[in-house]
Amino acid sequence: MLFSFKERFPSLNPYWERYMALQKRVEYPARTILLKEGKTAQNYYFVEQGCLRLCFDNNGKDTTVQFFFENEGLASLESFRKDIPSIFTIETIEPSIIHVLPKTVFNEMLRELDQNPDFLKALIDISFERQHHYMNEFLSRIRDTPLERYLNLRKERPHIVKRVPQHYIASYLGITSVHLSRIKNKISRKK
Amino acid sequence: MLFSFKERFPSLNPYWERYMALQKRVEYPARTILLKEGKTAQNYYFVEQGCLRLCFDNNGKDTTVQFFFENEGLASLESFRKDIPSIFTIETIEPSIIHVLPKTVFNEMLRELDQNPDFLKALIDISFERQHHYMNEFLSRIRDTPLERYLNLRKERPHIVKRVPQHYIASYLGITSVHLSRIKNKISRKK
DNA sequence: TACATTTAATAACAAATGTTATCGTCCCCT
DNA sequence: AGGGGACGATAACATTTGTTATTAAATGTA
Numbered sequence: 001m002l003f004s005f006k007e008r009f010p011s012l013n014p015y016w017e018r019y020m021a022l023q024k025r026v027e028y029p030a031r032t033i034l035l036k037e038g039k040t041a042q043n044y045y046f047v048e049q050g051c052l053r054l055c056f057d058n059n060g061k062d063t064t065v066q067f068f069f070e071n072e073g074l075a076s077l078e079s080f081r082k083d084i085p086s087i088f089t090i091e092t093i094e095p096s097i098i099h100v101l102p103k104t105v106f107n108e109m110l111r112e113l114d115q116n117p118d119f120l121k122a123l124i125d126i127s128f129e130r131q132h133h134y135m136n137e138f139l140s141r142i143r144d145t146p147l148e149r150y151l152n153l154r155k156e157r158p159h160i161v162k163r164v165p166q167h168y169i170a171s172y173l174g175i176t177s178v179h180l181s182r183i184k185n186k187i188s189r190k191k
Numbered sequence: 192m193l194f195s196f197k198e199r200f201p202s203l204n205p206y207w208e209r210y211m212a213l214q215k216r217v218e219y220p221a222r223t224i225l226l227k228e229g230k231t232a233q234n235y236y237f238v239e240q241g242c243l244r245l246c247f248d249n250n251g252k253d254t255t256v257q258f259f260f261e262n263e264g265l266a267s268l269e270s271f272r273k274d275i276p277s278i279f280t281i282e283t284i285e286p287s288i289i290h291v292l293p294k295t296v297f298n299e300m301l302r303e304l305d306q307n308p309d310f311l312k313a314l315i316d317i318s319f320e321r322q323h324h325y326m327n328e329f330l331s332r333i334r335d336t337p338l339e340r341y342l343n344l345r346k347e348r349p350h351i352v353k354r355v356p357q358h359y360i361a362s363y364l365g366i367t368s369v370h371l372s373r374i375k376n377k378i379s380r381k382k
Numbered sequence: 383t384a385c386a387t388t389t390a391a392t393a394a395c396a397a398a399t400g401t402t403a404t405c406g407t408c409c410c411c412t
Numbered sequence: 413a414g415g416g417g418a419c420g421a422t423a424a425c426a427t428t429t430g431t432t433a434t435t436a437a438a439t440g441t442a
Binding site: 358369371372 | 418419420421422
């Protein structure tokens with residue numbers, strides 16, 4: 001995510017490179033928890049290989065909010081930014097290779113670039129992108145039926161349907177895995 | 192919303208005041224559409240008196256996303272910022288007195304303050320606040336039942352329940368007005 | 383290879399929520 | 413004052429989705 005801003009704000013490249021060099025490259029097995037709900041986020045993660053999910057415990061039900069694949073970055077943003085307990089858990093789905101950027105490094109960067117308009121504008125852009133993303137997730141949950149959401153997922157992001165176990169997809173669509181089974185059954189019978 | 196930043200970024204006060212002076216003060220009757228879904232947002236609105244809602248047509252069903260009361264400001268942000276057709280409609284609920292800030296004025300402000308770190312930081316703060324707000328709306332829709340959401344609304348924002356017609360509240364809670372009636376009935380029988 | 387764990391499908395039943403229709407009240411508007 | 417629209421309650425019925433339990437296939441691992 002951060003990295004797509006290299007072209008838009010080339011003046012920041014020396015900074016990105018200097019700070020990104022401070023990441024650690026770590027291998028995790030499948031179903032490893034990188035950040036547990038309730039703990040304060042200490043790191044920003046970048047996926048070199050594998051896949052993660054952002055999720056939370058919803059009255060005992062596991063709910064997935066977002067999936068992350070190769071070349072995508074993430075953190076439990078609110079927790080990361082405000083130093084408060086995370087609402088979310090971050091967990092690997094597949095065995096994964098992750099670049100871990102400690103918050104201390106990020107904060108140094110914040111301090112150094114605190115007055116740099118290009119850096120601030122990059123943050124604004126990042127923030128608006130995220131806002132846009134969540135707004136769309138929000139609207140899709142409201143306006144689309146589970147069937148529509150599933151068909152849309154299959155069409156727009158087939159890699160998710162291929163690589164992610166079905167019960168995580170169900171928890172992402174906001175339904176039970178039983179119901180997702182029914183939906184798939186219905187689709188295949190229609191064809 | 193913008194106005195709570197006066198204390199945090201006092202250096203910007205001369206700008207706020209200069210630009211805010213360019214607003215128009217307008218009275219609208221109830222059920223007046225200020226921005227129609229599909230049109231591009233031309234204004235930022237600030238409520239002096241009355242109440243508005245942000246909503247959209249959801250396959251024929253009217254869905255309310257947010258309510259705005261006295262001293263709150265709003266725009267169809269994506270449309271306003273990116274000059275694209277608005278996903279949302281903005282409509283008065285009660286007869287209202289609204290301060291209207293044209294986008295042209297806002298854009299002048301953007302240009303003038305484009306390199307001002309305090310201004311950029313104020314935008315970042317505003318953006319994060321909105322993100323936080325929508326994240327919570329999103330989570331509440333997922334994790335809470337309509338009953339819980341209604342009880343919570345009644346407790347946390349009783350003015351909404353008092354001033355807003357019930358079918359708008361239902362559309363905000365994500366249920367039909369019939370179902371909201373049932374919920375209210377159930378609550379009153381329990382007491 | 384064999385055993386345990388994870389994953390997926392299905393059935394039967396239960397609960398939540400939507401749909402449609404009817405009725406009564408209130409309140410704006412002319 | 414009266415008429416039309418907006419608002420809210422309720423009932424009967426339909427649909428969607430969840431719950432629980434069972435079975436089977438796939439997968440990882442000793």
